[in-house]
Amino acid sequence: xxxxxxxxxxxxxxxxxxxxxxxxxxxxxxxxxxxxxxxxxxxxxxxxxxxxxxxxxxxxxxxxxxxxxxxxxxxxxxxxxxxxxxxxxxxxxxxxxxxxxxxxxxxxxxxxxxxxxxxxxxxxxxxxxxxxxxxxxxxxxxxxxxxxxxxxxxxxxxxxxxxxxxxxxxxxxxxxxxxxxxxxxxxxxxxxxxxxxxxxxxxxxxxxxxxxxxxxxxxxxxxxxxxxxxxxxxxxxxxxxxxxxxxxxxxxxxxxxxxxxxxxxxxxxxxxxxxxxxxxxxxxxxxxxxxxxxxxxxxxxxxxxxxxxxxxxxxxxxxxxxxxxxxxxxxxxxxxxxxxxxxxxxxxxxxxxxxxxxxxxxxxxxxxxxxxxxxxxxxxxxxxxxxxxxxxxxxxxxxxxxxxxxxxxxxxxxxxxxxxxxxxxxxxxxxxxxxxxxxxxxxxxxxxxxxxxxxxxxxxxxxxxxxxxxxxxxxxxxxxxxxxxxxxxxxxxxxxxxxxxxxxxxxxxxxxxxxxxxxxxxxxxxxxxxxxxxxxxxxxx
Amino acid sequence: xxxxxxxxxxxxxxxxxxxxxxxxxxxxxxxxxxxxxxxxxxxxxxxxxxxxxxxxxxxxxxxxxxxxxxxxxxxxxxxxxxxxxxxxxxxxxxxxxxxxxxxxxxxxxxxxxxxxxxxxxxxxxxxxxxxxxxxxxxxxxxxxxxxxxxxxxxxxxxxxxxxxxxxxxxxxxxxxxxxxxxxxxxxxxxxxxxxxxxxxxxxxxxxxxxxxxxxxxxxxxxxxxxxxxxxxxxxxxxxxxxxxxxxxxxxxxxxxxxxxxxxxxxxxxxxxxxxxxxxxxxxxxxxxxxxxxxxxxxxxxxxxxxxxxxxxxxxxxxxxxxxxxxxx
Numbered sequence: 001x002x003x004x005x006x007x008x009x010x011x012x013x014x015x016x017x018x019x020x021x022x023x024x025x026x027x028x029x030x031x032x033x034x035x036x037x038x039x040x041x042x043x044x045x046x047x048x049x050x051x052x053x054x055x056x057x058x059x060x061x062x063x064x065x066x067x068x069x070x071x072x073x074x075x076x077x078x079x080x081x082x083x084x085x086x087x088x089x090x091x092x093x094x095x096x097x098x099x100x101x102x103x104x105x106x107x108x109x110x111x112x113x114x115x116x117x118x119x120x121x122x123x124x125x126x127x128x129x130x131x132x133x134x135x136x137x138x139x140x141x142x143x144x145x146x147x148x149x150x151x152x153x154x155x156x157x158x159x160x161x162x163x164x165x166x167x168x169x170x171x172x173x174x175x176x177x178x179x180x181x182x183x184x185x186x187x188x189x190x191x192x193x194x195x196x197x198x199x200x201x202x203x204x205x206x207x208x209x210x211x212x213x214x215x216x217x218x219x220x221x222x223x224x225x226x227x228x229x230x231x232x233x234x235x236x237x238x239x240x241x242x243x244x245x246x247x248x249x250x251x252x253x254x255x256x257x258x259x260x261x262x263x264x265x266x267x268x269x270x271x272x273x274x275x276x277x278x279x280x281x282x283x284x285x286x287x288x289x290x291x292x293x294x295x296x297x298x299x300x301x302x303x304x305x306x307x308x309x310x311x312x313x314x315x316x317x318x319x320x321x322x323x324x325x326x327x328x329x330x331x332x333x334x335x336x337x338x339x340x341x342x343x344x345x346x347x348x349x350x351x352x353x354x355x356x357x358x359x360x361x362x363x364x365x366x367x368x369x370x371x372x373x374x375x376x377x378x379x380x381x382x383x384x385x386x387x388x389x390x391x392x393x394x395x396x397x398x399x400x401x402x403x404x405x406x407x408x409x410x411x412x413x414x415x416x417x418x419x420x421x422x423x424x425x426x427x428x429x430x431x432x433x434x435x436x437x438x439x440x441x442x443x444x445x446x447x448x449x450x451x452x453x454x455x456x457x458x459x460x461x462x463x464x465x466x467x468x469x470x471x472x473x474x475x476x477x478x479x480x481x482x483x484x485x486x487x488x489x490x491x492x493x494x495x496x497x498x499x500x501x502x503x504x505x506x507x508x509x510x511x512x513x514x515x516x517x518x519x520x521x522x523x524x525x526x527x528x529x530x531x532x533x534x535x536x537x538x539x540x541x
Numbered sequence: 542x543x544x545x546x547x548x549x550x551x552x553x554x555x556x557x558x559x560x561x562x563x564x565x566x567x568x569x570x571x572x573x574x575x576x577x578x579x580x581x582x583x584x585x586x587x588x589x590x591x592x593x594x595x596x597x598x599x600x601x602x603x604x605x606x607x608x609x610x611x612x613x614x615x616x617x618x619x620x621x622x623x624x625x626x627x628x629x630x631x632x633x634x635x636x637x638x639x640x641x642x643x644x645x646x647x648x649x650x651x652x653x654x655x656x657x658x659x660x661x662x663x664x665x666x667x668x669x670x671x672x673x674x675x676x677x678x679x680x681x682x683x684x685x686x687x688x689x690x691x692x693x694x695x696x697x698x699x700x701x702x703x704x705x706x707x708x709x710x711x712x713x714x715x716x717x718x719x720x721x722x723x724x725x726x727x728x729x730x731x732x733x734x735x736x737x738x739x740x741x742x743x744x745x746x747x748x749x750x751x752x753x754x755x756x757x758x759x760x761x762x763x764x765x766x767x768x769x770x771x772x773x774x775x776x777x778x779x780x781x782x783x784x785x786x787x788x789x790x791x792x793x794x795x796x797x798x799x800x801x802x803x804x805x806x807x808x809x810x811x812x813x814x815x816x817x818x819x820x821x822x823x824x825x826x827x828x829x830x831x832x833x834x835x836x837x838x839x840x841x842x843x844x845x846x847x848x849x850x851x852x853x854x855x856x857x858x859x860x861x862x863x864x865x866x867x868x869x
Contacts, residue, residue, distance in 0.1 A: 053582065053627060053628055060586060138592060141591070214628075215638075215815020215819070215820075216711065216715065216815055219715075219716050240711070241813060244810050244812075247709060247811065247812070250698065250702050250709040254701055254709045256709055416580075416581055420576055420581075421575050421576035422575060425580070454590075455589075456590070457590055457593050459584065
């Protein structure tokens with residue numbers, strides 16, 4: 001626990017440091033009483049920068065969807081700063097895996113009703129798992145690939161049966177993301193992907209879906225029949241669509257909205273906005289939503305297939321400069337494929353690549369790439385992902401950093417669909433800047449970055465043609481290792497080998513920031529706060 | 542009336558090939574851009590290869606470009622705009638939902654620009670070289686040089702964030718429950734800043750055209766005649782000089798309607814107005830070809846209609862126009 005707090009603290013910077021204390025106090029209290037006393041009532045207006053085309057979190061497990069839908073549709077369990085396995089129970093009250101890893105038994109919460117008044121039962125969980133999570137959901141297709149059946153011995157017990165040993169550790173870590181439960185009575189016998197309830201959500205959560213005005217807002221209202229005692233606090237949450245980044249900051253300053261999450265207020269504006277009376281900057285609440293800044297490498301390029309060249313590139317990057325300049329301090333230098341704020345898995349003993357131009361030059365000389373008459377050794381095409389301004393800025397930095405060691409980098413700037421196609425389908429790149437997400441367990445979306453044999457066209461996966469039999473074996477073994485300690489040990493090896501062999505180069509890892517009115521209480525009090533249910537969030541008058 | 546109808550029919554018939562070229566051109570332009578609608582969608586998902594494949598099959602994106610263009614042209618011929626992959630909704634619904642906002646924005650901006658541009662132009666052109674003329678000319682030149690997105694941001698910072706006279710963004714107060722006159726007033730309040738940001742540049746344009754036109758008319762013989770008749774200066778300015786200088790402005794009005802549609806992309810994003818321009822931007826970002834083509838077809842129709850109205854207004858202002866077409 002204390003080590004967790006330290007790593008969280010080190011993520012916090014400058015103006016926000018006053019909040020560390022508050023956060024530490026919050027997390028030190030038992031989970032049931034961890035909420036500050038928030039007053040009842042009020043309308044919270046929140047900035048949203050996009051309108052997901054499918055708002056159903058059981059089908060689309062993504063942060064953009066969860067941001068809105070997590071208030072309406074609940075998972076079996078949510079991430080927590082403390083508690084059993086760092087989880088807080090939601091629709092499930094307990095979960096237990098069998099020794100052989102072939103079954104997991106969930107006890108479900110009693111007395112829960114859907115927003116349309118029907119009771120919530122194990123049949124809903126079984127239906128969601130077999131008909132939605134496993135066949136349709138982007139992440140569920142991976143996590144529940146071996147799910148055979150879900151048995152429902154009674155209304156409040158669901159037993160998941162797997163065809164191959166499935167680690168309870170993985171399922172536990174995946175619970176907040178992949179287990180949003182849908183009402184069977186509204187989906188059964190319909191075409192699930194086109195069900196009207198995918199936009200007009202019906203769930204068990206603290207807020208009901210009330211209204212959507214395309215291009216303007218989503219409106220959620222209080223669920224008076226919510227199972228959480230005295231919850232929710234707010235009467236209404238409105239997600240107001242503000243596609244322009246400057247618009248979110250202006251609307252906050254003008255008092256038209258009370259909260260902007262996911263760094264919708266750009267980092268460069270934070271210093272100014274933190275000085276506006278009545279506004280606060282919160283860096284907590286993203287600990288389990290860590291994004292990673294990586295250099296993706298196309299190993300089909302013969303020059304880059306040489307480990308010495310990759311090591312030289314790693315030595316040429318000044319990670320601290322990147323953290324201070326590109327992220328203005330709101331990030332941490334990365335050491336490997338698992339971020340430091342995932343203490344369950346993080347392995348600090350991996351080879352490090354200190355910023356060292358001389359060493360990088362020496363490595364390139366050794367690799368047989370002497371400088372030509374104009375001082376350059378060879379040329380590379382760099383495709384920076386357009387997803388964040390930071391990924392683009394890092395691309396500009398990387399170009400300069402590699403010029404220092406005689407690599408001539410041409411930047412190829414694409415918009416989102418073109419970038420995805422160029423890197424993940426056509427492999428038309430030498431190096432690329434990417435921003436994968438660590439989702440609580442390496443098996444969910446991290447191992448796929450280095451594993452071989454992945455079909456062309458899978459986004460955010462190893463499309464650089466890298467193949468390492470040793471790594472593949474570890475990944476395969478961990479996928480079936482039921483014992484938590486043994487599995488964690490395998491992932492320690494995984495991190496060491498990735499850092500040694502550099503299939504990709506991890507540069508930095510970052511969470512987001514929230515800017516909120518000081519009237520909003522209980523902001524950022526769990527590690528997935530922005531995408532959690534906000535049942536204890538309140539507004540003081 | 543007959544003359545107007547003939548003019549309208551001729552315009553509509555001649556616009557069909559234009560529309561066809563626009564549709565095919567748009568389709569191939571978007572086809573040349575790398576990545577498709579599923580790539581654009583997968584960025585929020587990740588997922589495995591099977592997912593991408595099944596999505597492509599579902600939306601017909603696994604077919605060849607020509608097959609898709611043929612399908613689209615077929616449905617367009619039946620006046621069916623099709624289904625948006627990016628929004629998962631019928632395109633007609635999306636367009637009908639967004640179009641009114643843009644029409645309000647553009648209509649108000651054009652009306653504002655035309656009215657004040659003409660008025661100030663008359664003031665400036667009434668006495669070319671006077672102090673008022675110089676001040677207005679310099680002011681309009683400065684205004685004309687300012688990009689509209691920057692103007693939008695500055696207006697929003699000063700009048701919405703600092704002074705709080707107007708809301709920062711949106712088309713109306715969210716979930717306010719206002720109806721009738723109160724709602725109209727609310728929308729008007731929201732439109733002040735975006736209309737100013739969008740319209741000022743055109744105001745400057747109209748002002749300068751009016752002034753230049755009047756300066757020229759002043760030199761014409763009939764003005765000299767009017768003066769010799771001893772008409773009051775006010776009457777000469779309004780009835781003789783301004784009226785004749787107004788004609789080119791009406792032509793300009795039709796031309797600017799099209800450029801303004803382009804300008805609204807930026808303004809709608811800055812002020813978070815769910816309009817047509819923003820929809821077009823989102824359609825390109827999501828590689829939603831049918832949606833973009835739907836938007837372009839409707840925009841083209843819009844521009845054709847505006848120009849038709851301009852022609853009719855022209856015929857009314859100047860009886861010489863259109864008489865040849867009517868007799869043919």
